[in-house]
Every structure is written in structure tokens, then in C-alpha cells.
Amino acid sequence: MDKFSLFDQFLDAVFVVDETTQIAYVNQAASDLCGLSPKRLVGKKCFSELFEIGDFPFPMNADSLGYSDPSPYLETSLKAVSDRGKSARVQMSVSPWTGGGEKLWFFVFRDVSLEEALHGKYKSELEQKEGYIKELEAARIELEKYSKNLEDLVAERTKQLSVANRSLQAIINSLGQGFLTFDQNLECGDLYTNACRDLLEVDPTGKPIQEVLKVSEEKKAEFELWIQTLFAEPLPFEDLKNLGPDWFESSNEKSIYLEYFPIREENGKLSDVVVVATDKTGEVAAQNELDAEKSLVEMILKFVKGRSLFVRFLRSIPQLLDKVSVLSADAKKNEAELFRHLHTLEGEAGTFSLHKIRASSRKSQQWLQERKFEEFIGSLEELRESYKNSIQSIESFFGPVMESQDLVELSYQEIDALAEEVLSSTKNRDLSLKIKSLKSQQKIESVFSHYDGLIQGAAEKLGKKVGAIQIEGGDQKIEISQYQDFISSFVHVFRNIVDHGIEESDERLMLGKPAEGRIQMTFKVSQDQLSIVVMDDGRGMDPQAIRKKLEEKFPNEDFSTYSENEILQQIFRSQFSSRDKVSEFSGRGVGMDAVREEVAKLGGKVRVLSELGRGTRFEFEVPLKATQGELKRSA
Structure with missing residues (x-):
């Protein structure tokens, strides 16, 4: 670091x-x-x-x-x-x-100006307190003036101060915010507002602040180091306070936001810290509703633009969930395969803006990663519910969609050719194969075009720019039903390219590249084989960096004799990732392994070529399935 x-x-x-x-x-x-x-x-x-x-x-x-x-x-x-x-x-x-x-x-x-803005927030409260201070000063003068009636006057002023203090406490309590203090020893003081009991679910007096804020065991050391640094003030308080926890984990599903303010001695030294807890449940709920509406609009637009692909994906989910359920009977043994299926489902669901399915799939993966298998099995039922809810959302707008028939797109020339063959052909078997093929075939371009949305969404979150996929040979047709799982696995290829390959615009410009990254797909159907090439013009892969990661991840294996090409192919290895931390797009060591697995199921092969600084090329070769292959041979 x-x-x-x-x-x-x-x-x-x-x-x-x-x-x-x-x-x-x-x-x-x-x-x-x-x-x-x-x-x-x-x-x-x-x-x-x-x-x-x-x-x-x-x-x-x-x-x-x-x-x-x-x-x-x-x-x-x-x-x-x-x-x-x-x-x-x-x-x-x-x-x-x-x-x-x-x-x-x-x-x-x-x-x-930033500091002035922060001070302005509490200006009115400070003015109120200054008013009370002035009253106290007036009381002091009155006490000196009427010293002969000291006892009566003290009693009167004590009564007035008691009323003032109760009023001040009532004003603070009426704000609905929790105020409490803690010192350098992490101990909370006895001054706090009633709202603390409701918002923080505890009377904080004398308790450790980490206990009051429910800091988890794994984060306690980090939290205590933050407190030490906060009171030492090697840097301004305003900078350091932002490193503390900003949300309280409420047991009653409230969203409690935390802020921190200093209390200083006369010499300017920090003596205590004020914690202000604010209930933002309504604001968070409103934002969640807004996000949900936005997600629904995105999903509807993607359904309208690619109804056939959308429905085909929805139909594939029950079969995948059944497979996951079977594997979960021995989740510990089948952990890697379960990860592959759920990771692919998460990526594909995100491509179609099915965010409920995506979130549930990610939650299942989290339980699996933590090896909490009982919770993992329970989460699969939540995943099925998310699937049902997504179907209901779509059908509330478009009516029943799961029973609708797929539409087959044929050109006038294809219809004329088929009619001519019906009239003249004596090869009934060949004609039957051709009819079956036409029924299930789609242009290759149409089944990959929806990945543009995934690429743009990932690029936006990562602060990058990527142009639309450039497709060559996309007007050729394949039987989509034969390759559904294989096509779904490309979600990992594109996420890998955007996350690992394409550079940020500033870096690209410095390297003499256009600000927008470029991704190109080339399709070729020949004899009994479908070939797909995916290329990008990003930073490429560093074989030495990959070799180092392999040695760290698999210390019992010797990679010193591997050629650079052999090292590059290890990115398809299960549990391998070049990232140290798990992110939304990478780090689990599952994605590229899932791609390799789907290619292997089809009896195909995949390899990667890369040149540092120039880009990466993925090459896929899979056999054509029976109907399409037989038609090729009979032609």
C-alpha cells in the first residue's frame, strides 16, 4: 500500500x-x-x-x-x-x-466555506443557548444586587433555572434526535436525550460506545483505532470523523444515521465527542421506493425491447433453481458448482434489470461464501419467491407471458425457398430438419445484443466509457435453445472486460487511445462448428501478475515451468481471481470458471490471448447441434 x-x-x-x-x-x-x-x-x-x-x-x-x-x-x-x-x-x-x-x-x-456551512446548521440552537446564558448572567447580577434576600433570591432563581433547563431538555427531546457523548476511554457520559432509548435501543450512561452503537466483533479493533486517531487528531476532526460508522444497525428495521461533533476544552483539545442519531427511515424508504420504480421501468423497457430473450431467460430459471436445490442437498461438496450457477444467474438477472432476482441470488452466494449452509438453503426459497414476484410484476403490465409462443422471424426469401422445397423436395427428412431448424433459429446478433445494457451499466458504476458492441457476422442464425446456458455465461466475459480490461478515460487518452473502450464480437458458422471471438482494446493481461496470484492462491503447485500462454489460460480456473477483494463485478473466482464449464458441457473449447497494453481476445469454439449440423451436411 x-x-x-x-x-x-x-x-x-x-x-x-x-x-x-x-x-x-x-x-x-x-x-x-x-x-x-x-x-x-x-x-x-x-x-x-x-x-x-x-x-x-x-x-x-x-x-x-x-x-x-x-x-x-x-x-x-x-x-x-x-x-x-x-x-x-x-x-x-x-x-x-x-x-x-x-x-x-x-x-x-x-x-x-465548508466549515461555515457546518457552523450555520446549528446557528439557531446556539442563539437559543446564548439567550439562556444571558438570563443566567442577569440572574447573577440580580443575586449581587439583592444580597440581603440571598436565600429567597437563590430559591427563586433556582426555580427559574430548573424551568429553563427543563425547557431546554424538552426542546432537544422534541427534535426526535438522539444526543449522547463519549470520551477518549470510549465511555458514554450521563447526558443524553430520551430519543437514544428509542433510536439506539439502550440507556447509554456509562456504557462503552462500541456496545451502544452495536459495533460487530470483527470491526471492534478498527473502530477502537478510529477513536484513538480521532482524539489524537493528527488530521482535522472534520476529516477523521467521516471514517466512523455512519449507520446504526437497528433491530426494528429503522434507518438510523449517525453524525459526530467535537467538544473541546479551553485550550482547544478534544475532550468528548457528541453522537447525533437521526431517524431517516422515511427518507430511506422513499429513496428505496424511487429506486424500485426506476428498476421497474428499466425492466419493462428491456422486456419490450427484447421480449423473446427476456421470456426465454425467465423460462430457464425454474430448471436452474431445481438443479441448485438438488446440489444444495450436499452444499459443502457442491459449493463450487453452486457458486457458478448462482453467479451466472445474478449476472443475467442484472442484464434484464430483474433486480429482485439479482439481489436474492447475491444473498444466497453470501451465505454460501460464509459456509452458513442452513441459511443458504433457506435463502433459496426467498430466491424462488423473488422469481414469482418478478413474473407477477411483468404479467401485471403485459398479461400472461410464460405460456405465450416464441415468435420466429423469417425473411421473404426464406419463406419462398421453403415453399419451393415443399413443392419439389422428395427428401422428407431433410425438409423436416429444415422446418425444425427454422422454427428454433435466431440471428446470433439478436441473442447477444442485450449485453449492451449490462456493459453500459457496469461502465457507469466503474466510471468508465465503453462504446456499443461492434458485431461482425451477426446475421447468421443458430438454434438458441441449444446454447442458452452458454450464452448466459457471457455475462461473466463482459463484466470481466469492463472491470479488468477497459481503462478509465483519462488513462486511455494518456496512452493515445480513444476515451471510449471498444468491444468487438465476430461470429462464424462453418461445417459443424460455431466460432465466437470477443475482443477488447483495453489494458490486456499481465502473465507475470497472474503467475504471482496463482502462486499465492495455490502455494502447493509449481507454476515456474508454465509458458505465458499457459499462465493466461489459468484465468478459467476455479477459485482464481486477480482481485484481493470481492466487488459487485469480480473477486469471487467463479465467473470465468462458469464460462469454461458451459463450453465444456457443449464439447467445445475456449482460450484467451492477450497483449499487455493492447487488449484481450477470447476465442470460443463449440459444435453445432444435431439439427443444424445435419442440415449443413445435407446441403
Whole structure:
């Protein structure tokens, strides 16, 4: 991990520079401030070329602010030299870097307007409290003035203060928010609002804050480290607080949002932290409803655009679920195969915007990955319910669809040719084969076109740009029913290309490539074989990086004698992934294995070719099934 990656998530702009102000590191906030990407800044630009700072002259020397010791935050002006940068009124801190023997300095900039916005949020509450303070001051004066009637006056003022305190407590309680405090020892104080009992389901007094916020065992060490860092304040509180938990796991399905605010001593040292818990159940529910409506619209549009493919996919699901149910009888033994089926179902469901099925499939995979087999088996029933609900949603708009007949698209020329053969042919068997073939055949292009939506959706989530699939030979026809599972497995190929292969637009432009990635498919039907080639113009695969991952994943095997080509073919291996963490699109080591498995079921073969920096090519060869193959031979 890069030594400065800790600062990647900070909201303040962080620059690390050497004595000449050449930039050694920037986080995203600093990159945005410059109007340039990190790759164009690090090692290539000097900070003094980009900005002028109020009373801070360049070049740096031993008398410069923060040269030897960290400076406090000072308010100053930051003026961009070029039009691309942003000028602002900022708070600036300069600190020397003492690690690794390097002479480096941190420049941290905070936009003052952000802090003002945060302060403004509680302005009215502070004004109320100031009013009470003024009343107390008036009471003090009255006490001094009427010292002869001290006892009566104290009693009167005590009564007034009690009313004021009750009023203040009532005002805070009426907000419906939970307020509590905790100190550096992780202990909650005795000051809290009644809403804490409802929202956080506990009286927090004297309890550890990790217990009150229900921090899980696996996250406790990370949480406690965050608290230590928060009170040490190596960086501003406003930056560090965002690393804490922001949602409370309620047992009654409420959505409780958490915020953190500092309480400081007179010398500015952090003494306690205020936790504010807000019930956002209504907002979250409204957003979920909005997302559900959006998903429904997406699903309807995809059904209208590709009804035949959509219905065919829906019809294939019960058979797949039956197969999964059989395998789940010994889930531990069949774990890899179960993963393949469910991972493919998740990807295909996402392609057709069947998000309920997709989410249920992902949940089943999660239980399987955690080896909680009882919960996994229970989740399969939820998956079937998601399938039934999806059917009902579609049929509520379009009526019964599962019993409808597939439409076969024939050109006038094909109809004329068939009619001519009916009149003249004596080869009844050949004619019967041809009729069966025409009934089930579809253009290859039509059964792959829906993957464009998957590609665009994945690219958008990953911040990339990819053009529409370029298809060559797509007007040829195949019997789609014979290849349904094989075609479904291509969801993993396209997700792999977008996630691993295609670069982000900035990187592509720097490499002299167009901003949009390119994916091309070529189809060829010859003799008894269907050939499919999928190519991209992305970053390609690094055999050495794959070899290293293989050695880490399978330490008992020797990969030193494998050629680069043999190493590349290992991406189809079960449980292999080049990623360290599981994401929405990769990391489980299941997808490409599922592709290989479907090719093998058809008696075909698949291989991958790749050139680093130029792109990757997947080649598939599968035999044509009986009817189509016999027609080819008889022709």
C-alpha cells in the first residue's frame, strides 16, 4: 500500500511536496483543486507553478512556515495561476514529513466555506443557548444586587433555572434526535436525550460506545483505532470523523444515521465527542421506493425491447433453481458448482434489470461464501419467491407471458425457398430438419445484443466509457435453445472486460487511445462448428501478475515451468481471481470458471490471448447441434 494512501479519503486537499515544491502525492480533493488528474501532477508539476499563497513565498527555506515543525491552521488566500485551478479562501497547515529519510512537506488546505456551512446548521440552537446564558448572567447580577434576600433570591432563581433547563431538555427531546457523548476511554457520559432509548435501543450512561452503537466483533479493533486517531487528531476532526460508522444497525428495521461533533476544552483539545442519531427511515424508504420504480421501468423497457430473450431467460430459471436445490442437498461438496450457477444467474438477472432476482441470488452466494449452509438453503426459497414476484410484476403490465409462443422471424426469401422445397423436395427428412431448424433459429446478433445494457451499466458504476458492441457476422442464425446456458455465461466475459480490461478515460487518452473502450464480437458458422471471438482494446493481461496470484492462491503447485500462454489460460480456473477483494463485478473466482464449464458441457473449447497494453481476445469454439449440423451436411 502507498505510504500516503491514508489521505485518499480525506475531504481536505492534501499535497506532499519536496523542497523545490515538486509534487510527490495528491489526494482526490487536491487533484480537483488543481483541475488536473493525479497522474498529471505527481512527479510532473511543482506546487509553486500552480498556486500563489497569501503570505507564503516560494521557494521554501529554513525560515518558511512549517519547514521544521508543524504549523497551526492559518487562514490565507490561495490563488490559482492557471484557469484550470480553483482560487479560494482557505485554512492552511504545513508540516514536515519525518518518515523514510525523505525531505518532504505536507500542505493541507481546507475551504473555509465548508466549515461555515457546518457552523450555520446549528446557528439557531446556539442563539437559543446564548439567550439562556444571558438570563443566567442577569440572574447573577440580580443575586449581587439583592444580597440581603440571598436565600429567597437563590430559591427563586433556582426555580427559574430548573424551568429553563427543563425547557431546554424538552426542546432537544422534541427534535426526535438522539444526543449522547463519549470520551477518549470510549465511555458514554450521563447526558443524553430520551430519543437514544428509542433510536439506539439502550440507556447509554456509562456504557462503552462500541456496545451502544452495536459495533460487530470483527470491526471492534478498527473502530477502537478510529477513536484513538480521532482524539489524537493528527488530521482535522472534520476529516477523521467521516471514517466512523455512519449507520446504526437497528433491530426494528429503522434507518438510523449517525453524525459526530467535537467538544473541546479551553485550550482547544478534544475532550468528548457528541453522537447525533437521526431517524431517516422515511427518507430511506422513499429513496428505496424511487429506486424500485426506476428498476421497474428499466425492466419493462428491456422486456419490450427484447421480449423473446427476456421470456426465454425467465423460462430457464425454474430448471436452474431445481438443479441448485438438488446440489444444495450436499452444499459443502457442491459449493463450487453452486457458486457458478448462482453467479451466472445474478449476472443475467442484472442484464434484464430483474433486480429482485439479482439481489436474492447475491444473498444466497453470501451465505454460501460464509459456509452458513442452513441459511443458504433457506435463502433459496426467498430466491424462488423473488422469481414469482418478478413474473407477477411483468404479467401485471403485459398479461400472461410464460405460456405465450416464441415468435420466429423469417425473411421473404426464406419463406419462398421453403415453399419451393415443399413443392419439389422428395427428401422428407431433410425438409423436416429444415422446418425444425427454422422454427428454433435466431440471428446470433439478436441473442447477444442485450449485453449492451449490462456493459453500459457496469461502465457507469466503474466510471468508465465503453462504446456499443461492434458485431461482425451477426446475421447468421443458430438454434438458441441449444446454447442458452452458454450464452448466459457471457455475462461473466463482459463484466470481466469492463472491470479488468477497459481503462478509465483519462488513462486511455494518456496512452493515445480513444476515451471510449471498444468491444468487438465476430461470429462464424462453418461445417459443424460455431466460432465466437470477443475482443477488447483495453489494458490486456499481465502473465507475470497472474503467475504471482496463482502462486499465492495455490502455494502447493509449481507454476515456474508454465509458458505465458499457459499462465493466461489459468484465468478459467476455479477459485482464481486477480482481485484481493470481492466487488459487485469480480473477486469471487467463479465467473470465468462458469464460462469454461458451459463450453465444456457443449464439447467445445475456449482460450484467451492477450497483449499487455493492447487488449484481450477470447476465442470460443463449440459444435453445432444435431439439427443444424445435419442440415449443413445435407446441403
